[in-house]
Amino acid sequence: MTISSKLPAIGSSIFSQMSELALQQQAINLSQGFPDFAASPLLIDALARFSRDGLNQYAPMPGILALRQQIADVVYSCYQRQLNPDTEITLTSGATAALFVAIQALVRPGDEVIVFDPAYDSYAPAVHLAGGRCVHLNLTAPDFNPDWQQVADSINARTRLIIVNSPHNPTATVFTANDWQQLSQLVCQHGLYCLSDEVYEHMVFDGAPQLSANKLPELAERTVVVSSFGKTFHVTGWKLGYAVAPAALMAEFRKIHQYVTFSCFTPAQHAIAEMLAQQRHQVSGLAAFYQQKRDGFVSLLASSRFGLLHSTGTYFQLADYSAISDEPDLAFCQRLAIEHKVAAIPLSVFYKQAPAQQRLIRFCFAKTPDTLQQAAQRLCQL
Template sequence: MNHNSQPTQDLRKYASEKASRFTESVIREMSRIATAHKAINLAQGFPDFPASDEIKEAAVKAILENHNQYAITWGTKSLRDAIAKKNKRDYNLDIDPEKQITVCCGSTEGMVATLLATINPGDEVIIFQPFYENYGPDAILCGATPKYVQLHPPTFSFNQEELIAAFSERTRAIIINTPNNPTGKVFNREELDLIAKLCIQYDVLAITDEIYEHIIYDEIKHIPLSTLPGMADRTITINSISKTYSVTGWRIGYVIASPEISQSIRKMHDFLTVGAAAPLQEAAAHAMGFAATYYEKLVDFYSHRRDFMLKELAAIGFECIRPDGAYYIMADIASFGWKNDIDFARYLAEKVGVAVVPGSSFYQENANDKHRFIRFCFCKQLATLEAAVERLQKLR
């Protein structure tokens, strides 16, 4: 059949109401713009350097040893055991690998599976903003209403009264991302204590995204919310090997929850993706046994890049907010005279040759500070960052 001969139709009418309520990923869009204009990509948070030989060799070994068929839907036993052992080692958490861990196709799928498993249409989900751009659409896909609480620069702390006011009888869950993307904020004990108190008071689930747990600077400590009194069973922890082991393309994430909640998450995961790549799960299990020196070197590696970018961006004229964790820098664009972060980001990619993410993609429509920031990522080779700085000096 020649489809060109058919009458012209507006096929947009077939898009669902849910699909119309959010846009495509701005981060991934900026990567495409970077490619089109041969810009240096400091937008999307993936390393441009190789992962360790040891984790790559473990993946090759797993393939050659024929770990190439379906794994158990909720994760290979070796990986679940390794996740449980790592959490005992790092946080003294006792987790049952048979009943409390679900391995997913990245933390992105882990978040969707978790929300589908726990949220009902009409529920409210509290989300701190600026937020990782997936959280709002994820809540909408579940039929929930996102309720946003502002993180205020320059510390990106929340106002206690604003958070308290966000909780109600309709609140089903709160999403906490610490260390935070895009701000680099690490939630402190006082902030987590208040969140825990409110979750217990209103019988609310806490869903924590802790993917940057090992990328923290200046001797600051990551505190898993699940370690706080009364929070072990009501916290759902989402994590991934992507950032810690520099394998963002492997898509190996996991969710830790109580046995009862894990049952629901596993059902959702099963029908979303069936399972994550079997040989890569074996390699991930091996990586989780890396010595403490691996994580120390990781922090040193990113600390050097953070400090380099903070110094150079300030010299160019950006007002940067110093991140305590993750590998992003939020930079105020006011001094350059641009009032719209999207226009400025496109200008940087198309004319200057450096791609960044406009900060508005991390905020709801009517938020304060929506167009004030752009986000740089620094998970790159030092030569890449130096080349980007050289191009950005055109702004002086």
Template sequence: MHFTSRLKSKLPNIGTTIFTRMSKLAEEYQALNLSQGFPEFDCSPDLQRLVDKYIRSGKNQYAPMAGVMPLREAISKKTYESTGREYHPETEITITSGATEALYVAITTIVNPGDEVIVFEPAYDSYVPAIELCGGIPIFVTLDPQYDSIDWKAVASKISEKTVAILINTPHNPTGNVWSQRDLQTLAELAEKYDLHVISDEVYEHIIFDGSSHISAASIPALASRTFLCGSFGKTFHTTGWKLGYCLAPAALTTEFRKIHQFLVFSVVTPFQFAVAEYLLEPGHYLKLSDFYQQKRDLFLQAVEGIGFTAKPAEGTFFQNLSYQSLSDENDVSLAERLTREFKIASIPVSAFYSQPVQFKTLRFCFAKNDETLLKGAEYLQKVIW
């Protein structure tokens, strides 16, 4: 009997992510991979020993659905010290399978068919599919990849009676921008005025440069009371493969969040939770991260100086955008692919972070790499025939 599939795609316009595609191309052409955002270096040997300790001590069965209590308590303490906001470990903190799950569950918790969500683009690629899977409608505020400020009047003009949430990301991937106190305060005023939820992606909270500070949604009471704050230890501790994240939210929001979380993954890898909980007892393990990455950002920018790129130094994250506006008329996807094939260096075309085809002629490079790799990458870029 011939089977005719009745499958109807829920994401008909979504294909394989640009990160996967560029990494595969880099592997195929044995190119230097400065595309996908993962550190080239390993995590701390002390953290590895803690994982081993907890595996050997028998912490290998299901964790509690909300996460092991020592880790929730450590996150509560860390957040209070940095923001002044106290999240209750029992009722307001949930450990997730990376920040991507936290974001997905937060979106699923509040978005129903027909609801609108304000999204700032360029936007990380998991946001829009999550909204659309819930039947929601993303409403875009489009920014230049090297923007300096946000036009909040333009943001307000996008809000309708169908708007239920605003999704933000600071420090921001892929632009490297860090939102100011004024930005967050203005966001709080809008959220209060229109009774909106906020989903705040803060995975790069400890990677901030040039003496700036990360302003968390948790630090503004009017925001914290309506915000799902999503974080991750992957970027902070060079452990992206562990997929260990968390969501902080007021108790009433967390109750609804957990109803979905429990049926999506239930719980997260147990020994890693205990290991990170103990590792967090020493704040130096994350407070020194900005200096570490600023050195790499500066090294990379110095090394590519003189090629002809225009670069606004990243204020945070471990990504640096380079505009090639004065060098080539190629679109960024074609150029990124050509650089990978012919000059052995892979990057991400920034147009991939937009909902519609745009041409800001900008490539994103990850500098979470060893110094030798960054210097080699700059050397390859010096040889490009424009």
């Protein structure tokens, strides 16, 4: 049998490759973005209790109402946006599923989609499967600020969607208020749509304001905002995310969502709804929690030969290794895992065409102090 692939250039993701290499080499895994510490015991106990109580069957397609109401409360508390839980919020099987469904709902054959590189690797395949074409605009190190004039110059009659991600994976940068205003102006002026990937929304450091497409009413009216409970509550394996959009967009989103997973992990929805109702401080305290981890990791690497870029959000840290090696970043990461037993992610895989002389890799610091201490000891020996 010969199969004509719809994604002929796509193999296993770099996250799978590096995590598998870390396992093979018994290396400390700072590559894939997941915590190695436990979630709140209250959340785990709630999951077990709701499961024992028999809440193990299909949830309603948009998600249980109690959780959608709590999401509406969080969005209002953080961004002062009033949402209708019945028509403007949908639970999804992780944020990646929400991104995929949103792209299928918005992108038509022949449409162009503006994507900022380095970009999360699920965007381009989803656009391709929808029949669209990505227009890749490179963000430049070390600040990775969007060039909004370049964005404006890239818009034409075929442009349909702009995908943004703030706080940004993998660069650990955050949109400013001006960035959001520039984005809003272009989207509204040209009648475009926006897909705003905000899975790290509660991890903004150094006292910077927590901003979002949700805060700008005109932009919000043309945007699907995607968030992640896996990131917020340290339970990435639960694969529970959600999308927020105005009712008309959400209606199109749900048409596709119902044929992708229909409904999501039922006892987890009840457990998280209870956590949000009773332990909201775990969300509001997330920035301080991860800023402490960032500062500790940076301090541990102070004597290393890595050049550390400033992390303003997410739980990632970029490091310039040009003082250590002139190898391409993928080869360097492979050698780092094999010879020094620390796994990282090469930045070039997030680009369609990465800058030739760039020597940057990404570490995840969502780890226990002991894990970070051991990793730093090895990294400081390079």
